[in-house]
Amino acid sequence: MKIAWVVNGVVVAVLLVSLGTGTRSMVTSAARRLETGESLEATKKAAPVIAQKAEEPFCTPELKETLRRVLTNCGLIGGGRRGCQPNELRNVAQISDQDFNTLFKPLSHRAGIILFDPEKDDLDEGAKQLLDRLWADQRGASWFFVVARASTDDTAERNRVYSHRRANSVLFYLQERFKDPDLEQKVGLLWLGEEYAQLDASFCDWNLSRPVEECRIPERTRAQETLLAKRLNRSAVVSWIDCRL
Amino acid sequence: MSLRTTVFLVVALLGGGLGLFYSGSSTVDFTNHLDRQLHPVSCSLLAGLQESSLLDESAAGCKAALFSPYSSFWRDRYWGGIPWSLPAMGLFGFALALALWGLVTRRGHEVAVSVGLMTAGSVALISSAVFFSIAMGQLHTVCKTCVGTYISSVLLDLGAVLVFLSAWKDRKAAGDQADRPSVRASWIGSLVVLAELGLAVGVPFLVYRAALPDYQKYVTQCGTLKTTEDKRGVLLPLTSGDPAGKVPAVMVVDPQCPACAAFHQRLKESPWFDRLAIQIAPLPLDKDCNWMMTDSMHPGSCLLTQAMICAKDRAGEVLEWSFQHQKEFRPIDKADRPAQRIREALLARWPEWKGCLDTPETRIALTSTLNWAVDQSLPVLTPQLYIQGKRLCDEDTDLGLEYAMTHLLGTR
Numbered sequence: 103m104k105i106a107w108v109v110n111g112v113v114v115a116v117l118l119v120s121l122g123t124g125t126r127s128m129v130t131s132a133a134r135r136l137e138t139g140e141s142l143e144a145t146k147k148a149a150p151v152i153a154q155k156a157e158e159p160f161c162t163p164e165l166k167e168t169l170r171r172v173l174t175n176c177g178l179i180g181g182g183r184r185g186c187q188p189n190e191l192r193n194v195a196q197i198s199d200q201d202f203n204t205l206f207k208p209l210s211h212r213a214g215i216i217l218f219d220p221e222k223d224d225l226d227e228g229a230k231q232l233l234d235r236l237w238a239d240q241r242g243a244s245w246f247f248v249v250a251r252a253s254t255d256d257t258a259e260r261n262r263v264y265s266h267r268r269a270n271s272v273l274f275y276l277q278e279r280f281k282d283p284d285l286e287q288k289v290g291l292l293w294l295g296e297e298y299a300q301l302d303a304s305f306c307d308w309n310l311s312r313p314v315e316e317c318r319i320p321e322r323t324r325a326q327e328t329l330l331a332k333r334l335n336r337s338a339v340v341s342w343i344d345c346r347l
Numbered sequence: 348m349s350l351r352t353t354v355f356l357v358v359a360l361l362g363g364g365l366g367l368f369y370s371g372s373s374t375v376d377f378t379n380h381l382d383r384q385l386h387p388v389s390c391s392l393l394a395g396l397q398e399s400s401l402l403d404e405s406a407a408g409c410k411a412a413l414f415s416p417y418s419s420f421w422r423d424r425y426w427g428g429i430p431w432s433l434p435a436m437g438l439f440g441f442a443l444a445l446a447l448w449g450l451v452t453r454r455g456h457e458v459a460v461s462v463g464l465m466t467a468g469s470v471a472l473i474s475s476a477v478f479f480s481i482a483m484g485q486l487h488t489v490c491k492t493c494v495g496t497y498i499s500s501v502l503l504d505l506g507a508v509l510v511f512l513s514a515w516k517d518r519k520a521a522g523d524q525a526d527r528p529s530v531r532a533s534w535i536g537s538l539v540v541l542a543e544l545g546l547a548v549g550v551p552f553l554v555y556r557a558a559l560p561d562y563q564k565y566v567t568q569c570g571t572l573k574t575t576e577d578k579r580g581v582l583l584p585l586t587s588g589d590p591a592g593k594v595p596a597v598m599v600v601d602p603q604c605p606a607c608a609a610f611h612q613r614l615k616e617s618p619w620f621d622r623l624a625i626q627i628a629p630l631p632l633d634k635d636c637n638w639m640m641t642d643s644m645h646p647g648s649c650l651l652t653q654a655m656i657c658a659k660d661r662a663g664e665v666l667e668w669s670f671q672h673q674k675e676f677r678p679i680d681k682a683d684r685p686a687q688r689i690r691e692a693l694l695a696r697w698p699e700w701k702g703c704l705d706t707p708e709t710r711i712a713l714t715s716t717l718n719w720a721v722d723q724s725l726p727v728l729t730p731q732l733y734i735q736g737k738r739l740c741d742e743d744t745d746l747g748l749e750y751a752m753t754h755l756l757g758t759r
Contacts, residue, residue: 105452106448106452107539109448109451110448110452110539113444113448114441114444114543114546114547116444117441117444117547118546118547121436121437121547122551122554124371125378125436125551125554125555126554126555128374128379129378129381129554129558130558131378132378132379132381133381133382133558133559135382135384136382136560136565150726150727151639151726151727151728152724152725152726153639153717153720153721153724153725154639155721156638156639234707235707237711238708238710238711239710240714241636241638241714242638242639242717242721280707280708280711344638
């Protein structure tokens with residue numbers, strides 16, 4: 103009888119030691135992994151992406167450098183006076199007219215061209231709709247550029263005034279329409295008059311606020327070319343810029 | 348001891364052994380997760396003997412059981428709580444040892460053995476019945492390893508009852524033989540056996556508790572919001588009640604994300620839900636509107652987020668509705684674009700939003716919402732929960748939820 107209960111004690115002791123050591127081993131093994139951060143190969147996680155502004159492939163170092171210069175000198179970065187005039191811009195951008203336009207070419211799918219009547223700066227319905235659509239499509243962009251121009255119909259001085267007014271028209275419309283308190287920090291205004299980086303026929307493919315008949319003509323005469331250039335340049339190119347500067 | 352009692356003891360021994368195997372396997376699965384990482388779960392009647400992987404869909408039932416609040420107790424005191432499989436291990440281990448002792452010493456017909464086996468068998472059977480009803484009624488799924496434990500319980504209880512009846516006959520047949528224990532000795536023997544049962548259940552519990560690391564330092568170190576201010580007014584209320592007196596919280600969700608739906612459900616069922624004033628920060632993982640995504644993880648979620656923006660104070664209602672319809676809104680194949688389907692369903696449910704979806708104002712509001720995530724430098728993943736600006740770690744959104752919530756809310 104006594105022996106039987108001794109055996110019972112031994113069996114129970116073995117059971118308790120096994121349960122205790124087994125439990126301890128399981129928990130301490132997990133605790134060690136917790137402490138060291140050691141993990142199974144299958145469960146190793148890549149560091150999560152952190153939310154940030156957009157940076158599209160077209161944000162080449164050249165484009166960013168030009169944008170940075172323009173933004174700094176035209177008042178968007180670091181405060182100061184808003185907007186840049188043609189003469190200043192030529193110095194600020196430090197690139198030729200052609201190169202300036204080439205830099206913006208990759209934005210064709212993202213940008214729009216707001217067209218104006220001769221000597222006018224008011225926005226028609228098509229222009230407003232296009233602005234609404236483009237402004238609402240901000241996505242991860244930080245800056246909205248308005249690059250206004252004028253055709254060569256008038257004097258350089260008057261054309262400078264026209265392009266300035268056109269840029270302002272766009273800005274005022276956006277302010278009135280969307281009442282965004284941060285809008286001043288987002289919109290960059292450039293007015294080029296007729297003096298710098300005029301648009302050529304290749305911009306016919308961009309989103310235009312109204313149809314331009316001459317764009318549809320495959321073989322244009324010299325007169326038609328001139329007319330097209332005038333129509334395209336009585337404009338403001340507007341676009342969000344998806345670059346982190 | 349008769350041959351009959353011997354056979355029945357073997358049945359009880361088998362029940363105890365199998366129960367120890369299955370409850371041990373469940374305990375291993377549970378304790379593996381104490382490192383706050385994801386692990387494969389053995390989910391089979393041959394648990395532990397088969398290769399298991401994280402993506403094993405046949406393990407869904409076991410995962411549901413493991414991560415459910417029913418797999419453990421005292422979750423607010425200890426990270427993950429104390430798994431129920433732990434006392435089960437002790438209980439089955441005890442039954443195994445007692446039956447083995449009865450067989451080896453040929454004393455299986457004694458009252459103490461019958462009392463011990465009957466107690467262990469009854470507790471195992473009642474517990475199994477309770478857990479089975481929870482599985483069917485609450486989890487709506489069956490865990491194969493748990494089924495192994497239920498079968499073991501039935502086997503153990505059957506063996507115990509048969510041993511009890513057979514041993515009674517054995518003792519009656521033995522009459523007043525000299526080596527028959529007195530009534531007093533039988534009582535003492537029974538008490539000793541019950542004390543051993545208590546030890547078998549209690550020792551693993553005490554060891555487990557003592558070996559658990561201090562999780563407090565881990566659960567509060569997963570980041571904070573840069574600011575709890577919402578200058579752009581992008582956060583949407585999850586519930587319509589008065590937030591006064593509640594703890595402010597922000598839940599970053601994607602309406603099409605299954606993990607968000609599951610997390611939201613767990614949170615709703617938790618006792619803390621009513622104490623939190625949760626605001627929703629939508630983060631659609633859909634490249635249609637989210638420039639941070641190179642591919643759409645949850646196509647259509649941009650549109651659902653727009654609907655939440657349109658709903659304003661009723662955004663929580665749209666979120667719940669989206670969670671309920673996730674399966675219907677998921678792409679059928681790679682070419683499927685569910686946005687049109689979602690739009691139709693949304694407008695059928697809330698026709699008044701026809702003039703709100705896709706308007707420039709709504710799209711701008713959606714961009715502002717995403718820019719809130721940029722301003723906060725949030726990780727681009729969902730779900731995330733910030734309580735008083737402190738982030739609930741991803742590792743604590745299932746087993747460690749109650750523990751982490753208790754600490755983030757400062758109630759412990």
